[in-house]
Amino acid sequence: MSSNNAIVLKKYIDPTEGYPKIGEHFGLEERPFNLEATKVDEEHPLLLRNIYTSIDPYIRIRMQNPKYKSYLPSLGINQVIPNLTLAEVVKSAVPEHKTGSHVIFMSGWEEYTLVPKQAMGMVQSVNNPYNLPLMTFVGALGMPSQTAYIGLKHIGQPKAGETIYVSAASGAVGQVVGQLAKAMGLYVVGSAGSDEKIAHLKEIGYDAVFNYKKESVHEALPRVCPKGIDIYFENVGGETLDAVLLNANFHARIIFCGCISQYNNPNPYGLKNYSQILTKSIKVEGFIVMNLMPLYQEEYFREMPKLIAEGKLKYKYDVYMGLGSIPEGFLAVLQGNNFGKALSKIADE
Ligand SMILES: NC(=O)c1ccc[n+]([C@@H]2O[C@H](COP(=O)([O-])OP(=O)(O)OC[C@H]3O[C@@H](n4cnc5c(N)ncnc54)[C@H](OP(=O)(O)O)[C@@H]3O)[C@@H](O)[C@H]2O)c1
Incomplete structure (x- = not known):
């Protein structure tokens, strides 16, 4: 039996209440997981092993009570906190995503994600003609x-x-x-x-x-x-x-x-x-x-990977090692203690 631990929202925190507290508003949930027994099928076509996940300030907005309307809905209590993630396909029921390939998906702060068929349109294959490091896709290109x-x-x-x-x-x-x-x-x-x-x-x-x-x-x-x-x-x-x-x-x-x-x-x-x-x-x-990216996606991916590959765009990372370090990383971002793009390495590549 392996684990599929996650960082979940535990309690809403409104803008007037200050910083979220680890353990009270959000934190680690230990979840046993049987990787071998987990099946992919028509309803859940992909099983992802999450490797690098982004830690962004906007998650704070999603932790507030649903009565505060914003551009994204509040998360549900006990919901895994989603964020842009670079993942490996470990089981696949669809030909376009082969086992062992890498994808970018809003899977978020958990070890494994079973992707429901309704979300398959949001799974993006990693296209890496310049052979950039994998973390680039949630970092310098994210x-x-x-x-x-x-x-x-x-x-x-x-x-x-x-x-x-x-x-x-x-x-x-x-x-x-x-x-x-x-x-x-x-x-x-x-x-x-x-x-x-x-x-x-x-x-x-x-x-x-x-x-x-x-x-x-x-x-x-x-x-x-x-x-x-x-x-x-x-x-x-x-x-x-x-x-x-x-x-x-x-x-x-x-x-x-x-x-x-x-x-x-x-x-x-x-x-x-x-x-x-x-x-x-x-x-x-x-x-x-996210509302404008569909308009500029083509020019962005034409220009930016080349700039990074040629060393013309320097990018500083602030990497938090392991799923359990994400809450600390998130607070660092909110309190100004991160230095560079905050992300977490959840698993080895
Ligand atoms: N509109 C969009 O679609 C969109 C998308 C992504 C990000 N954003 C926004 O862009 C901004 C930057 O995001 P990021 O991901 O690049 O974060 P970031 O700059 O990597 O991290 C946040 C930084 O904000 C500064 N900060 C924190 N609290 C502050 C305070 N009270 N007063 C002044 N500065 C403070 C800190 O740097 P210092 O030590 O320099 O203060 C901290 O390191 C955020 O406001 C985020 O919400 C918007």
């Missing part, structure tokens, strides 16, 4: 990089010579935004919450950087963006957004990707400078990557 690519290129409409400011710049999304923007000829400014992260931003080509925990964003922005801000890639919200509005140029664009400073904030920050949106004709556009 959902946060797709967010960076689509947000910058298609929402931001960047032009060479413009100034872009990126918050949470060393994270999964931010590190890609900065490098892509630099390659497009922009002046690239970033902020992060530790000196180690700041050093990394300089290494990957950011033109100007600051540690927002040492220098207030209000003081730093006029200094690091002497020509003002044309594009803001918004990852954190709150006071940072307020300071950006004061330093934004006429016709600036705000790519509203996330507001992580507010996800666990019992006292949501009230914007003070929103009249700047009117007086500077600023365009603020929110987006959810």
Whole structure:
């Protein structure tokens, strides 16, 4: 008898209650599993062995009570927490996914996943012409990089010579935004919450950087963006957004990707400078990557794997070893303690 342990939601946690607690709101559930006896059939055509799974901040939104409507439904109590995962097919009842091949699927934080037939359309075969490491498919090529690519290129409409400011710049999304923007000829400014992260931003080509925990964003922005801000890639919200509005140029664009400073904030920050949106004709556009990815999938997979294979896009990972380390990794992401893209290695390749 082997195991199919999982990280499950145990209790809803609302935005005003602060950070989720391991053991109370979510945690490890031990589940015995008979791998040999588990069969695939028409109803459940695939059995997956999960190898690398992504750890993303948006899961926090899915842990709240269903009365808070969002772009994805709240999870059910005792439901395994789903997230984008690179998995090996261990049993298959369909010819398109052979045993031993690799797929990407929203299987999530558990050791094995039996895929129901209704979800088969979401199972993607790994296409790897550049022979990239397998973790790339939930890392440098995964959902946060797709967010960076689509947000910058298609929402931001960047032009060479413009100034872009990126918050949470060393994270999964931010590190890609900065490098892509630099390659497009922009002046690239970033902020992060530790000196180690700041050093990394300089290494990957950011033109100007600051540690927002040492220098207030209000003081730093006029200094690091002497020509003002044309594009803001918004990852954190709150006071940072307020300071950006004061330093934004006429016709600036705000790519509203996330507001992580507010996800666990019992006292949501009230914007003070929103009249700047009117007086500077600023365009603020929110987006959810999964809604736009079908439009840009083809160009994304044409351009990005090549950039990574050629070493033109550096990518820092923060890998949590073993399923049991996922809760710690998730809290690290929410509390700013991750450094690079957080993911977990659940099993050997
Ligand atoms: N719209 C979409 O479809 C989409 C898709 C993916 C991600 N997102 C959003 O993009 C943002 C970045 O996600 P990610 O996956 O790249 O995460 P990440 O940047 O790898 O990790 C989160 C980082 O946010 C920063 N942070 C945490 N709490 C903060 C706070 N109170 N104030 C300021 N910064 C804080 C921390 O870095 P520092 O140490 O630098 O503070 C932390 O390392 C999130 O808001 C996420 O929800 C949106």
